[in-house]
Amino acid sequence: MNIVTKRFLTCYEHLKNDNRVRSGRQFALSLDYLPQSFSEIVNGRREVTVDLLCKAIEKYKFNPHYLFSGENPMFLYEQAPHMVRTLTVVVEPSSKSAVIPHVPLHAQQDYISKAGDPAFMQSLPVISLPDTHLRHLILRSFDVYGDNMEPTILEGDKVLASFVHPAEWESSLTDNSVCVVVAPAGVLVRRVVNKLREKKCIELWSDNHIYDPFFVPVQELREIWKVQQRTSSFMPHPIHRRASLSEDILNIKHSIQQWTPIMEQLAEKLASLPRNP
Secondary structure, eight states: OOHHHHHHHHHHHHHHHTTSOSOHHHHHHHTTOOHHHHHHHHTTSSOOOHHHHHHHHHHHOBOHHHHHHOOSOSBOGGGOHHHHHHHOOEEETTTTEEEEEEEOGGGHHHHHHHTTOHHHHHHSOEEEEOSSTTTTSOEEEEEOOSSTTTTTSOTTOEEEEEEEOGGGHHHHOOTTEEEEEEETTEEEEEEEEEEHHHHSEEEEEOSSTTSOOEEEEGGGOOEEEEEEEEEOSOOOOHHHHHHHHHHHHHHHHHHHHHHHHHHHHHHHHHHHSOOOO
């Protein structure tokens, strides 16, 4: 099996993982190709033809640069209408505000499988963002659920996040950045440790240390959004802040009290040591 055929099949597997095709038979028929012949390609008994490559490039936006040179991305997403509609931020000229889709908690399970469905995306509520330094980014807003990211992000908060293109995951995902990761397991807000280069996965950490980190393989990743801002309805009372500060001071005082006898003993021993003339 030559390298172009291998890359062609990699693109096909990506389509299956994204639920854009259900089977090899459906994929072959959609390209006016015999399913039996495509099965032979999958099993390594036949090489992909130029005609089949051209049809896949036209219908599914396989990237010819990836097929023939291995250069990312695998797909020409910028030319795929359904992907552009899903990810584009709409700007209202009259207000010069970015209209950003918001994914509420009740819609997040559907979002995992329907983010590419224009009708579903149009059904989501939207928020407006004033003209700021974030307007040039592709943005999306998500509800946060669970206490995984406490105390940094609380349940009920909303996070505003910018789209990270799959071609940039390996190079631009910095360790410990907070991201919204869309995967079969859910719409997850976590800190990311990038292990794509060496292990083909990312590791997700919670700021709440009662939760253990876990890995998500690259083939399960649907979308990644880097958190830029958060909004919260929780307003801590000044009394709580003072109480927290007082607690910290008490902890420091307690530590000093524990160390004082040890330091005194050390000083006595140093004083008893013979001094050089």
